[in-house]
Amino acid sequence: MIGYVVRRLVGAVIVLLVLSAVVYGLFYAGPSNPALLACGKGCTPDHLAEVKSAMGLDKSLGDQYLSFLHGIFFGHDYSSGPSVRSCPAPCLGYSFETDQSVTSILTSALPVSASLALGALVLSLLLGVGSGLVTVLSGRRWLDRGLNAVVLLGYSTPVFLVALVLLIVFCSDLKWLPFPNYVPLTQNPGQWAQNLLLPWIALALIGSASYARMTRAQMLETLSEDHVRTARAYGLSERRVITGHVLRGALTPLVTMAAIDLAAIMTSAVLTESMFGLPGIGHALVDAVHGGDLPVIVGVTVAAGSLYILANALADILYAAIDPRVELA
Amino acid sequence: MTAAGADAGEHAVIAGAAGAAGAPLPEQSAGRGPAGSGPVLDVRGLSIDFPVRGGQVVHAVKDLSFSVPAGAALGIVGQSGSGKSATALALLGLHRNTSARVSGQVWLNGVDLVAASDAEVRGLRASQIAMVFQDPLTALDPFHTIGDQIAEVYRVHTKASRAQARARAIEVLDHVRIPEAARRARSHPHEFSGGMRQRALIAMALACRPKVLVADEPTTALDVTVQAQILDLLDEVRAETGMALVLISHDLGVVAGTADEVLVMNEGEAVERGPAERVLLEPQDPYTQGLLAAMPRLDAPLPGRAGQAGAEPEVLVRVEDLAKHFRRGGSLLGRAEPFRAVDGVSLELRAGETLGLVGESGSGKTTLARMLVRLLTPTSGTVVFAGNPISTLSERELRPLRRDLQMVFQDPLSSLNPRRSVGETIADPLRIAGTSSDAEIRATVRELMAKVGLDPETYDRFPHEFSGGMRQRVGIARALAPRPKLLICDEPVASLDVSTQAVILELLKEVQREYGLTVVFVAHDLAVVRQVADRVAVMRFGQIVELADAATLFDAPQHEYTRTLLDAVPVVDPVAAREKREKRRLALAAG
Numbered sequence: 045m046i047g048y049v050v051r052r053l054v055g056a057v058i059v060l061l062v063l064s065a066v067v068y069g070l071f072y073a074g075p076s077n078p079a080l081l082a083c084g085k086g087c088t089p090d091h092l093a094e095v096k097s098a099m100g101l102d103k104s105l106g107d108q109y110l111s112f113l114h115g116i117f118f119g120h121d122y123s124s125g126p127s128v129r130s131c132p133a134p135c136l137g138y139s140f141e142t143d144q145s146v147t148s149i150l151t152s153a154l155p156v157s158a159s160l161a162l163g164a165l166v167l168s169l170l171l172g173v174g175s176g177l178v179t180v181l182s183g184r185r186w187l188d189r190g191l192n193a194v195v196l197l198g199y200s201t202p203v204f205l206v207a208l209v210l211l212i213v214f215c216s217d218l219k220w221l222p223f224p225n226y227v228p229l230t231q232n233p234g235q236w237a238q239n240l241l242l243p244w245i246a247l248a249l250i251g252s253a254s255y256a257r258m259t260r261a262q263m264l265e266t267l268s269e270d271h272v273r274t275a276r277a278y279g280l281s282e283r284r285v286i287t288g289h290v291l292r293g294a295l296t297p298l299v300t301m302a303a304i305d306l307a308a309i310m311t312s313a314v315l316t317e318s319m320f321g322l323p324g325i326g327h328a329l330v331d332a333v334h335g336g337d338l339p340v341i342v343g344v345t346v347a348a349g350s351l352y353i354l355a356n357a358l359a360d361i362l363y364a365a366i367d368p369r370v371e372l373a
Numbered sequence: 374m375t376a377a378g379a380d381a382g383e384h385a386v387i388a389g390a391a392g393a394a395g396a397p398l399p400e401q402s403a404g405r406g407p408a409g410s411g412p413v414l415d416v417r418g419l420s421i422d423f424p425v426r427g428g429q430v431v432h433a434v435k436d437l438s439f440s441v442p443a444g445a446a447l448g449i450v451g452q453s454g455s456g457k458s459a460t461a462l463a464l465l466g467l468h469r470n471t472s473a474r475v476s477g478q479v480w481l482n483g484v485d486l487v488a489a490s491d492a493e494v495r496g497l498r499a500s501q502i503a504m505v506f507q508d509p510l511t512a513l514d515p516f517h518t519i520g521d522q523i524a525e526v527y528r529v530h531t532k533a534s535r536a537q538a539r540a541r542a543i544e545v546l547d548h549v550r551i552p553e554a555a556r557r558a559r560s561h562p563h564e565f566s567g568g569m570r571q572r573a574l575i576a577m578a579l580a581c582r583p584k585v586l587v588a589d590e591p592t593t594a595l596d597v598t599v600q601a602q603i604l605d606l607l608d609e610v611r612a613e614t615g616m617a618l619v620l621i622s623h624d625l626g627v628v629a630g631t632a633d634e635v636l637v638m639n640e641g642e643a644v645e646r647g648p649a650e651r652v653l654l655e656p657q658d659p660y661t662q663g664l665l666a667a668m669p670r671l672d673a674p675l676p677g678r679a680g681q682a683g684a685e686p687e688v689l690v691r692v693e694d695l696a697k698h699f700r701r702g703g704s705l706l707g708r709a710e711p712f713r714a715v716d717g718v719s720l721e722l723r724a725g726e727t728l729g730l731v732g733e734s735g736s737g738k739t740t741l742a743r744m745l746v747r748l749l750t751p752t753s754g755t756v757v758f759a760g761n762p763i764s765t766l767s768e769r770e771l772r773p774l775r776r777d778l779q780m781v782f783q784d785p786l787s788s789l790n791p792r793r794s795v796g797e798t799i800a801d802p803l804r805i806a807g808t809s810s811d812a813e814i815r816a817t818v819r820e821l822m823a824k825v826g827l828d829p830e831t832y833d834r835f836p837h838e839f840s841g842g843m844r845q846r847v848g849i850a851r852a853l854a855p856r857p858k859l860l861i862c863d864e865p866v867a868s869l870d871v872s873t874q875a876v877i878l879e880l881l882k883e884v885q886r887e888y889g890l891t892v893v894f895v896a897h898d899l900a901v902v903r904q905v906a907d908r909v910a911v912m913r914f915g916q917i918v919e920l921a922d923a924a925t926l927f928d929a930p931q932h933e934y935t936r937t938l939l940d941a942v943p944v945v946d947p948v949a950a951r952e953k954r955e956k957r958r959l960a961l962a963a964g
Contacts, residue, residue, distance in 0.1 A: 269511065270506060270508060270511035270512045271511060271512055271513050271514040271515070273467065273506070273512075274504075274506060274512045274513065274514075274574070274577075275514070276467065276498075277465050277467055277498055277499075277503075277504045277506075278498055278499040278503065278526040278529070278577065279495045279496065279497070279498035279499040279500065279526070279529055279530060280495075280525070280526070280529055281495060281529075284529070288514075288517075288525070289514045289516075289517075292516050293514075293515070293516060366516075367515075367516065368515070368516065368561040368563070369515055369561070369563045
């Protein structure tokens, strides 16, 4: 088990190195001129040269990448003229636009995205797995069909439409909720949840559809397995058969799905974030892309990649903990 | 209504009497009275219908009646579709909440399982009647340990504590000869072999000391030696616990040594019923007679063969020191020891002969067969076919030889493309050869279809419209189409009923004669191989342990493993079957 985790982490680091090299290469060796972007409007040739050397862009691409990596692990000192700016590890550089350190942009955006993703995932699972179970276990065809229709409707509605309707109904017409304005969990948990409720619902209405479908399919498959017939043949009640011998097998594949979803919502719920004015990672990334803010783009992409890899590793480890047949070797 | 009521009363009396004499107290169940103290299970006029698409109904079981006395063993025999499994499920009320319509009566312990409430039926399951299923690989929950699953069943039916239930689980696992039962009870099903899992399931059946054990094809998925062990075990636990046994099988040999009484089913009806000796040795019904005649037997006279007398036969294929190793998932560092599927096999195939290749699962027989036609590339060693080293030729150099090397597969459904008509499937090898016109190909295919007993008019039909035996004919026609020299048949009749088996084997013999084929016949069933093979090779752990003429191998086997295999083959004569069982018991005691 420990050996597996170690191997898995080594693998994750290798994937991240490859990812960071590709992203770095794409943006810094591409046709964009980083120094010109950093220098901003009204840039003189002298100033440009100065910026170029301060950013280390006069060195070879390999050296640039190595110093980028060095910055992540050990920090980096930027010297521009006489002044020296020290960027502590993990250093991902500074935004061209706001001059803020990329690390601080990430640390302020991550909690927002994590709050959004976790809540939305929990709600999606409750709604999706719940309705999936109800459709299968009730055995009523109309309920099965009806819930299936609702689920499909949710699945095919664009998030901005759902968000708009929610905002108009609950914030503007009924005035049950204030227009969302992110409040950190540490500051006021009640307000945190209140402000995130609508984005959670919006994402869950869409996300729960796939869980409902998966739950339904998995339940039907597991119910037809031989060992379920064995449990029934040995006099176990239907409730015991379901809780003891069906649910675990049927719901295990949802773990992988949920882990990937968590990473996906954290990094790419751009529309939801902008509709509800949440300063999350997706928001930061879109801003950076618009402004040609290369350090932020590279930093966010590498951070998002790490999240995906972590989520996958977590899913694998959970899977092995749930299913005795999976050997972590 | 009144008649039914009277019936119920009468049965309640019988069951009550049995209960008083027998054992409401679980501890007394061992050493209960001998057979004949009244039926524990009484089935009357059982009918089972399955509604199918289009409002039609399949009558799976029609008006079936039988009874099983306490401690007795009833064998139910029938081919696929005879209704035997539907009957087995009905004995435990397992058709409840499905689309099946069950009528008639199944009396057990004074309760009619057809009419009783769900809760009542649940209470009887495991405690009065238990079931062992066909496929031990899937019959247990993969998520829970074996011990926990048995303990759970015990706790559902008794007021036992967790500790008591666990102790009972270990006790029954020990009873079915699971070594180190206390430790193995903590294993999950995937850590057990097929035979061990079937033992575990029998242990689960024993846990609540039921009066009746229903075993539905309990050994069909197992190797022949393991099958013998499981049948011996069932016989032993029946003797030790005094419970009645209902043993269901398609194989007359499986029930022969175990059942006192045999019931033969055909298309949902009982065609013959009586003491095992009478039904199996002097069958009265033509259906039973046909079934027995079709069954390949080890004690039948060896079929005569046109031996190539005198002249040294020409060698078609020469195999030298052939090996196939499969890599096992190693880690980043260190490499795991490879799995040696075939490990140093040398043999010669004579032109025109049939070589039987027998062995249990995992013995390497299929891997070897596939290397003979280069469906697999050997790890080392050579296969020389008519002077060509086919084990080392490139795919390009091999192509002209491919038509000489053909194969017939085990599963006639999955080895045919479901979206291609059977005619086109048979035509494929001809089209690949690309030498004839479309009309010629169609004519050749129709000719082939007629030859293997298929109606040429079914050219445009699809595989799912054919029965298993008919599909296998398609597979054979496809293999014959390019007029091969070497035909490999990998378990060609393993998934077919005995009567179909006999027909397909006859067909293979016929085409072999006509086409002058050299045949390698891979099978796990020694009786089948004995019918068709001139020479037989016995494989174990990737090696050939014995290779001899059929007569020598079956009458005077040299290798001990061959003898073990032969001793494990079920025979139809109940007396001989019991003698064999005794022989195995002695061998086990001596070893």
